Amino acid sequence: MTKAEATRAYILEKSFELIYQNGYQATSIDKIIETTQVTKGAFYYHYKNKEEMGVAIIKEIISPRIKKGLVDPLDGYEHPIDGIYETIQKFLLGITDHQIQFGCPMNNLIQEMAPLHPGFQLALGGILKMWEEKLVEVLVRAKQMEIIQQEHPQPIARFIISGYEGTRGLGKIYQTQAYYEAYLSQLKVYLKAL
16 A cells, blocks of 8 residues: 555545544534644645545445444355344454443445435435345345245345344444343344244
8 A cells, every 4th residue: 555545544534433433524624634633735635625534434444344334244054044143143242331421333325424415315215225136146045046936136225134133223323232132132033033
């Protein structure tokens, strides 16, 4: 990694941390520059504006984390339904107190920025589409294996994602993992009923 690439990555990671804790709109470029101790010129060398940096956070930090934690592991299970449950369980129960406090970074940006900025909406939608498509693929495999009876995997995938994002929001409000455990309990019941 070149020095310029390292600087860009450092700005992006520190900006992500600030935005995650304070929100996108409350995080100014000046605050990013103060925190990273890079010059304004260095910031603008790497990002033409705050919006470009925000979309880069979604594509280069949030998307890979979702892919690594909730999408890619689904390929490693012989039993597709167990795979869905165990992947979400492992991800949720691995969340730290810090992550409970501040919630889901993707959901935070969906709530704050998707209605206001088409670039954010498109980038965030891309993550959800990636996850949904993988869930659909796994559910189709489960149907072919005669593990589930349901014919329409897309609404099931959307329901699973909606429940996950909702429980991350409730955990943030109440500052407890209890909502994660309740979601997992009912997710298991739901998946077995398919």
